[in-house]
Amino acid sequence: MSTSHQPSHTIEELLRIIEARDSEVALLKLMVDKLKLQLLRRVRAEFGSSSEQWAAQIPLINGGEAGVAMQAKEAPAQTCANDAQIDRRLPAHLPREVQEHLPETDDTHHDSTGRPCGCTACGARLRKIGEDVSEQLEYVPAHFKVIRHVRPKLVCVGCQAIFQASAPSRPIARGVAGAGLLAHVLVAKYCDHLPLYRQSGIYARSGVELDRSTLAGWVDQAGQLLDPLVAALGRYTLAAAKVHADDTPVPVLQPGRGKTKTGRLWVYVRDDRAAGSSEPPAAWYQYTPDRKGEHPQRHLRHYRGILQADAYGGWGKLYAGPITEAACWAHARRPWWDLYLSSGRDETSIAAQALRRIAELYAIERDIRGQVPEVRRAQRQARAGPLLQDMHAWLSQLLGRVSAKSELAQAIGYSLTRWRALTRYCDDGRIEMDNNAAERALRGVALGRGNYLFMGSDAGGERAAAIYSLVQTAKLNGLDPEAYLREVLGRIAEHPIHRIEELLPWNLTVIGTGHVEQRLAA
DSSP states (O other): OOOOOOOOOOHHHHHHHHHHHHHHHHHHHHHHHHHHHHHHHHHHHHHSOOOOOOGGGHHHHHTTHHHHHHHHHHSOOOOOTTSOOOOTTSOTTSOOOOOOOOOOOOSSOBOTTSOBOOOSSOOOOOOOOOOOOOOOOOOOOOOOOOOOOOOOOEEOTTTOOEEOOOOOOOSSTTOSOOHHHHHHHHHHHHTSOOOHHHHHHHHHHTTOOOOHHHHHHHHHHHHHHHHHHHHHHHHHHTTSSEEEEEEEEEEEEETTTTEEEEEEEEEEEEOOGGGTOOSOOEEEEEEESSOOTHHHHHHTTTOOEEEEOOSOGGGGGGGGTTEEEEOOHHHHHHHHHHHHHHTTSOTTSHHHHHHHHHHHHHHHHHHHTTOOHHHHHHHIIIIIHHHHHHHHHHHHHHHTTSOTTSHHHHHHHHHHHTHHHHHGGGGOTTSOSSOHHHHHHTHHHHHHHTTSSOBSSHHHHHHHHHHHHHHHHHHHTTOOHHHHHHHHHHHGGGSOGGGGGGGSGGGEEEETTTEEEEOOOO
């Protein structure tokens, strides 16, 4: 009777099997982590908040301001004994309509002014001992009006010479739309994100039928009228020593095909207020039918200075020339934030440690905001320099301990491969720590993209870029975009082209929401 024996494995073979299975488990874990992160990003993009602030960061960022604001909100308003008790939250600049409410009385008793007494027991004169005042916010619906331009023809009774005033200028030749209506349509579409078909319905409720094609024609003609001003705005923007840049996708209809393609809106922002500059901020938008690198390279072909942007490869060729790269810490922070979320907001995780390190750098920026470049540079080198050196050593050490295929390695690699551009702000007080100035300028585009299905054509994209430029620049300079465009559209048709810079937002002062005054040249 023979006895069969199972094949035995040597210790070396068992170790190899265990090692292979460990590698397989590690690979599967990487795949699971990657899929979890992708799912998290998709869910957040579709349904979540865009905020990237974590609980441990709030006290550091706000410096206790949230608690102070809450206390101020809860504290009762202190008023003098003789002050009227009114709601002081309502803006003081709004017009007030006073409605006096007298008590109901009979007709038998009257005071010395002839008002009824209301007391049924006697007929004595009434004396005012005080009053209660409250305020209520009301809305007066906007309305249309028709302006009739009458130009009498006058004849001299002696020589029979005929005199008549010239016809007033119109933004659109022989058009019925006034400057105020055009400005309202443009701002409703590019600032309030109301598509033209919705505007058409709103106007119809006021008894004015303006179909979408009519409104689209006005937008196109107004855009053409404003082109020289937008070109002047672009020249001013790119005359800066530092420019922020970014881009965002926009859906564009392909004529004759019934489909949409993805165009791009690029923005270039000049804003040095954080570095103590009094020069006006500006935002210049450009549209392109795709995202090829040749487009920003064409936009910036004459630019000489610092370009603060994200890691898009299309910027790369620009840095080989007279343009200096400054990277964005907000982008470097983003993969750490995603890892922090995928960890279940674990405060002991490596991602949380990275976020705290970056928060320390941002805290320094808040302290020196508004200071001149020399002060910012000195403070950064003294305070941020050591933190950056320590962070670089920490990241380099981590990189040698994690899998090269992991999301953690990618987050580390993003920062280390761009370290020189990320830390350039420490040596130049003009540079910001991030590119948020450009990202903020594209928020309105993102909101509009959520309200309309697509842009009608490439020409429509170019018109959108032009109007976005003027609307956003007006807002950056504290102006009401509608009041600004109303004034510009009322002037630009007859304004000398060689003096077009006079119509830039910082050369006009908006008073309230009604009109604009020309600023006096220095």
